[in-house]
Amino acid sequence: MSNIVRFFMSTVFIFVVLISCETDPCEGVSCDNGVCDAISGECICSRGYQTDLNGICTVTWTTKMIGSYTVSDSCTGPNAGTTTYNSTIAAVDEANLTLSNLGNTGRTVPATHTNFTNFEIDWKSNDTIFSGTGTWVVDTLIRIEYMINDTTNQRIDTCLATYTRL
Structure with missing residues (x-):
């Protein structure tokens, strides 16, 4: 019985460790004139802005x-x-x-x-x-x-x- 308990506890521990290792896709991302999408890690620009070649919201829509x-x-x-x-x-x-x-x-x-x-x-x-x-x-x-x-x-x-x- 103690082997079953040890196996169960080990499995739970591994599962908790794996879940806690997930990274935030927005960590370190600065979108400038927008916000970072928590799922994709891509910038969603505020109205009037678009992403530059680096994916950051720095391009003013009207400039084009x-x-x-x-x-x-x-x-x-x-x-x-x-x-x-x-x-x-x-x-x-x-x-x-x-x-x-x-x-x-x-x-x-x-x-x-x-x-x-x-x-x-x-x-x-x-x-x-x-x-x-x-x-x-x-x-x-x-x-x-x-x-x-x-x-x-x-x-x-x-x-x-x-x-x-x-």
Whole structure:
């Protein structure tokens, strides 16, 4: 009987030692602008940040889009047709952008980060509402589907803009 008790106690001891030897995948991991996932040990970035080549949340989401662009804008509605114009995209902070001259209107419209490659436009001035979504396709190309609602003249245009970096 004492052999059974010794075997049982040895097994329990080994089991406890093995469990206590598990390592924390986040031990020593600093994610900077994010938190470490306790299961994978990978950084989960705060809104507006992405991981760098080392997997740390140091890259500001907006930096990849900043620049000057040529825009090809195709619209349906009262102002139907295709227009080409220039625009700049600037960073306000890590999660917010501004789009100059959206729709060739001369207005600067804000946009907000929604996920890794997308942003949302939802802005109203005195007489115009801009709404839509944008997608960062590659380093040199952004597509924006948006609507311009001219509330004074009761006109709504739906557009697809293709931004090509200069």
